[in-house]
Amino acid sequence: METRRLRLLVELSRLGSMRAVADEVHITTSTVSQQLAVLAREAGATLIEPAGRRVRLTPAGQRLARHAVTILAAVEAARLDLDPGAEPAGELRVAGFATAVRRSLLPVAATLAAAHPRVRLLIHEHEPFEAFELLAMDAVDLALTYDYNLAPAAFDPGLEAVPLWQAPWGLAVPAHAPATDFAGFAGHDWIVNSRSTADEDVVRTVASLVGFAPRIVHRADSLDLVQDMILAGLGVGLLPMDVGALPGVRVLPLAGPEVRLRCYAVTRRGRSGWPPLALVLRLLATG
Incomplete structure (x- = not known):
């Protein structure tokens, strides 16, 4: 064959x-x-x-x-x-979500510039579903994607996913709000991501566990915009616990269940041995 x-x-x-x-x-x-x-x-x-x-x-x-x-x-x-000892060289195309680019990829870019200048990163910001499509089309070499522990991703058998890091998420609310738990905001409007359904799935899952159906009203991609909308009194939503909340916004920790975002480095199966990609994967895993 x-x-x-x-x-x-x-x-x-x-x-x-x-x-x-x-x-x-x-x-x-x-x-x-x-x-x-x-x-x-x-x-x-x-x-x-x-x-x-x-x-x-x-x-x-x-x-x-x-x-x-x-x-x-x-x-x-x-x-x-056939050439395992080759010095890494070439352009590595990466699609990733903004937080992973900032947290993981930019430090790798600095390391490459200092120690491996023949490897050049080409960075494209994309949500996971877009990154997976680009991988399938062989339009990128590496995708930095995420899921949540309450909304796990199903990876295609033609892909290899390496877990990188996890981050706790909480419920972002106006600082003056009297309620201190998820159920206390059952009557509020909710803000979710405009380019991915993962956090909406989490909101609906947690809400169902505490006995209500959330009223999804607003959708925004930028975490900064989500905070601005909360300050404007338009609703509440999920944010990373380490986001650095604006004055007037409070991020409540969630437990029972806990919400964690999980980041992955994803490649097409069989490609991770390519020297530039192997180098970047190693740097991501140790970063």
Whole structure:
């Protein structure tokens, strides 16, 4: 079985249509169909079947796609292993959320500039769902993503995720508010993230545990804007405990359950041996 045909099967599993695969790898739809037909003959099994106007993987196709992820990763690892002692050099494309860029990536950038000037970081700010899409398209080499302990992420089998750090989050409220726990703000409007649903999932989970359904009214991406909205009396929301609250904002610790944001370094499976990426992953893990 040729790896390029296995790659097409993996992409079909991910994208769900021949046309999308063709657009992704810059070939014609008929070529995708022909190559998958050859792969089916090589495998001795039916790999795809009609599903309305589209196609889907058969159970055999799904199993082979899972094997293909491992095979392609092993091939990539073998290629990288041919020159394990190479001095790290090259441009490393990173997609990450703002807090991780500030906390983890900027110190790494300073270390690289001083000790490994041939490695250059290209940094793009993105929420996790955007970073995962960029990884899948091979548009970035590394993603810094997050989830919450109460809203855990499910990682694709084609990815490798390394936990980096955790940070407690609390409930940000006006400093003069008399209530001191989550349930005390059941009647308030709530502010959640505009680009991700993770913190909304956490708010709804904690609220359900203490007996109410939160009234989600406002959505904002910037943590500074969330604080400004709280000061304006527009609602309450989640913020990191170490955010450095503005005068007039109080961040209440949460316990029962505790809320923790968890940061990960995520790569495509089999890519972490590339010297620039291996170096940055090592620096992130020890930072």
